[in-house]
Amino acid sequence: MQTMTVTDAVSAALAEEMRRDDRVLIFGEGVATKRKDLLAEFGAARVRNTPLAEGIIAGTAAGAAATGLRPVVDLLFAPFLCYAMDEIVNSAGKLRYMSGGQFAFPMVVLAMTGGGWGVGAQHNHNVEAWFVHSPGLKVVMPSTAADYKGLLKAAIRDENPVLFFTDIALGYAPGAVPEGEVVVPLGKAAVRREGADVTLVSYAKSVHACLQAADRLAAQGMAAEVIDLRTLKPLDEETILRSARKTGRVVVVHEASRMCGVGAEIAALVAEKAFGDLRAPVMRLTGPDAPAPASFPLEQAFAPSADAVVETVGRLVGLVPA
Amino acid sequence: MQTMTVTDAVSAALAEEMRRDDRVLIFGEGVATKRKDLLAEFGAARVRNTPLAEGIIAGTAAGAAATGLRPVVDLLFAPFLCYAMDEIVNSAGKLRYMSGGQFAFPMVVLAMTGGGWGVGAQHNHNVEAWFVHSPGLKVVMPSTAADYKGLLKAAIRDENPVLFFTDIALGYAPGAVPEGEVVVPLGKAAVRREGADVTLVSYAKSVHACLQAADRLAAQGMAAEVIDLRTLKPLDEETILRSARKTGRVVVVHEASRMCGVGAEIAALVAEKAFGDLRAPVMRLTGPDAPAPASFPLEQAFAPSADAVVETVGRLVGLVPA
Amino acid sequence: MDTRERVRALERMMLIRAYEETVIALHAEQRAAGTCTAVGQEAAAVGVVSALSADDQILTNHRSAGHLLARGADPGRMLAEVMGRRDGYCGGKSGSLHIAAKELGVVLTSTIVGGELSLVTGVALSRSMLGGEGIVACFFGDGAACEGRFHESLNLAAVWNLPILYVCENNQWQAFVHRRETTLADGVAPQAAAYGMDWRTVDGNDVDAVRAAAERAVATIRETRKPFLLEVQTYRLRGHFEPDDQSYVDPQELERWRARDPILLARNRLITEGHLSDAAAQEMEAAVKGRMEQAAAFAEASPFPGFEALTTDVYA
Amino acid sequence: MDTRERVRALERMMLIRAYEETVIALHAEQRAAGTCTAVGQEAAAVGVVSALSADDQILTNHRSAGHLLARGADPGRMLAEVMGRRDGYCGGKSGSLHIAAKELGVVLTSTIVGGELSLVTGVALSRSMLGGEGIVACFFGDGAACEGRFHESLNLAAVWNLPILYVCENNQWQAFVHRRETTLADGVAPQAAAYGMDWRTVDGNDVDAVRAAAERAVATIRETRKPFLLEVQTYRLRGHFEPDDQSYVDPQELERWRARDPILLARNRLITEGHLSDAAAQEMEAAVKGRMEQAAAFAEASPFPGFEALTTDVYA
Ligand SMILES: Cc1ncc(C[n+]2csc(CCOP(=O)(O)OP(=O)(O)O)c2C)c(N)n1
Ligand SMILES: Cc1ncc(C[n+]2csc(CCOP(=O)(O)OP(=O)(O)O)c2C)c(N)n1
Ligand SMILES: [Mg+2]
């Protein structure tokens, strides 16, 4: 094991995959400037700066992916994906189907999101649910350095377009990363902590809020199971349902807003497929239905806290005594 | 009462609102060519063709709305909204908040979607859930000619950006529309049929599938309540929950895909707030997680049918006998 | 082009016209969904596509039938696609507006106006990074040139030296809006200069002229590995989409362009120059119509896809 | 500009510089979030904004502090916004990168690069439909000119005759990418010609030249009610965002432009011409610094917004 930050884990994954497969290349606004190490090792053809134009960056990735390359593109911040929605959704996501399977789109789109930088809603907007809702795409949003590395490597090897989101607040978070090859398969959630009384389902930085909450709940005698989704699409329904059936109580936690978010999907899934085992309402704890504020204390209050998780579980248990 | 098609109801609403308020104007690709009547009555300044560029059309609407006009823009088909996501989401949806309430964005974006035209996934993609998930926007998707008229008039009068979706399959559907002023408030669902055994929640053309299903269920002795959401955001939680509590069984039906769709939101809402009254799992009946096919029989099979609704209710009742 | 090639070009144009008339008829009988035709633009398709080599690739837009047929696509499989049948190039999933045919190097028919412009840079990047002589042709309309992607695509192609032949088929219309309502510029091609790109405008109804201009452009791209923008001035003789009564079209303008129908021009010229007899031309016309009848029969005999096809090919 | 105005322009530039240095210091002490400064670009802001009338409007981008201050914004309320306080122009919700100030006619600071270009056409449409003499100025960077919206915005403004002064502040950088890596074109302004729009390029570090060019452009727009593109050639003397070590910047290029610091140029010119004494200049500098200390104190005294503000102002 080695300790590295999420940012370094991402860099390591890129370097390893570019070394392994010379069809992999990376481009975006400032990529060659900021990734000097990759530029030095792989050269200017495979590590490129681009003009400032997200649409054509994503479109170029889709066209390249369809014809033999395996591009990774850095679109910087999630709100900027708005300029590339056509290329991601209408082209990369649909053209395999529309062509009757003639083309595949092995490409990865990187974007950062979430609170922590204090620069407001045009840099911080959790839109991962849009892509979960759209066909043909995969969506990844890890919570640990090891998973950032292992899932990015899997994403680059996948034959489908993958949206890979980095939670800004985790960028400098150090974590243990196994030495050698680490590939974490897409579509598998991780049970971060086992428990029989309540299931906390979350992803990205909210996993850490859930783990903190689980500690405090343990002190109160409640054993919380914490599920880190890691991949939002395909969703690991089995792991979620197994836990829901065991504990009978589910709280979903994320920073993205509530309506039609990933939490809605999980609540709906559980309410349909684990209905008979539920002992309490399925609860969602999410960011408000509002743009992200810049002001530091507001930005901090935007994402669900460990306190809020503890409080929600408390209400849940009070509501329907076991 | 008069009988008119959905298309005519939309035209009537536009004409009435433009007559009432001279700040209302409409523009888009071919708007002035196709709406000769509006052009003749209101002139070339208020009824405009545009160059082919959805982004700037939506951006122009947002800028105009912030500074005294009340634009309606026609972006034609829902997948083309992908080119205007930045203007709709990052500007129209967020700038009121980001400016601390200094500006408002009274504008309406029109788009068609859904099966029925056989031209495939770059014209047909139900993306309404994206906008429900995004802050600052309202989303409307009616099912009857009267509501197309009344809700469009309300949307034009609203101080917020409203996405107004027309289900292609309903375009030529005639319906009764009251004479005189018809304004249907945003945010109110309609109970299309009352019943005590199961609640069918849907919107747009799926409402008609639910009504047909309700007829057949009635023949089997099951009384289905049919809720037409009409407005997807703000969502009429009260009407949904009242019915869910009454029947204890909920099936949500729509053509849009399942994950993180409007059905997920409603299932999650019911599973949280009507949990104690539920007698059966909350079910979703949706389009598949796939792009819309062009081939006629596939396109028809894409959207949930009345048969599928009847079958799902049957399973629900079999699953958990009352 | 030598005489044989010129006759062949005329025949290809006739084939395209016959194909589109077949689609129009099928639609009128409700046997196929509506579609966009490019009647009047056949010289652009044949002139450019015939200047390409077999390993070049093509991306195109909603008016792609001519490009596909000029490339040698099977009209039976195309009609099957238009009719949503299993033997269509895309198994019925694409319909008329998005036919891709990998075996022909046709990577994309985009119905999102501008989609072809946003993907072509990537296809050309593959060409330049994976080796080979191939170049990529990208057909788009004057309307697409109003989308921001046009600008983004040309700029990136210029900066990255991508081997792309941009072909703007300026048919004076953007669906229901005349080009003059959408821009103050005379033509699209001069914009290329702003990106440091070479360009040329050509009479798009003269197949010989298009072919000659395309040949020169292709040769330049092969040599320099840099992009080139060729603007083909032509006219959409039918409506935007079937059906469309064209009530918004200036009848005089339409008449002027009808008189310059590219098939008429090519045919008359070959006859005048003594390379073709009227009888031979009529025979050719009859032959392509016969081919279309066979193609339609093939398409109609093809079954619809099974319902399982709803969810296949979504993920690789 | 008469002498009094020229001295005032110098003072405004000093005020802007002092403001940005204050923000940099506050950020270094972790009392404010990071931000984008426009150190070295003050002449562009002051030259253009001082040529506008009170009822003209402004849309701008992430480097907007100079535009706001040139327009008369209160540095205290700006700093309060940067520090996320209640008395900020947007109640702390916008932060440094999106300050709008309706009372000053500043409709938008967009941090989405290109957002200002996509909204300005609508603001100008309101101006032309609701009457009045007002025009709208839109500041954007050379990077924004790579986004497709640039092209869409200019084309629409030209076709619809919208009274817009487009101001491209070409500072040679697009975040971490030098302009020469992103385009083969020499300047941005000549692209205006492709849209049938009038344009001009001016030395952006010479405030007198910018002011004169802006005055002429504004007069033209008022008369013709047509858009105009003014390109202001300048240089970003600091990094893209605080902090940024500029390790990727060619030190010689930076030195060349530092020697042409617009404040230095204006100050020296006024002194050489005998309109200003060194002592008076130093006094001005001290005065603006004093103002900034007051502004920072005001901002820091302002409370953070209450948590209820999380969800106010979402809907009207
Ligand atoms: C993004 C997008 N916007 C609008 C449309 C609707 N539409 C289809 S074709 C067309 C006109 C395209 O004009 P042009 O690019 O000149 O091509 P032409 O049809 O003239 O061949 C329009 C507006 C679309 N398909 N995609
Ligand atoms: C749509 C979008 N893409 C990328 C960014 C990140 N970004 C912020 S400023 C900037 C550079 C902008 O360059 P330019 O337009 O020349 O303005 P300058 O910063 O030089 O003033 C970039 C890439 C952004 N904010 N928005
Ligand atoms: Mg055209």
Ligand SMILES: [Mg+2]
């Ligand atoms: Mg710049």
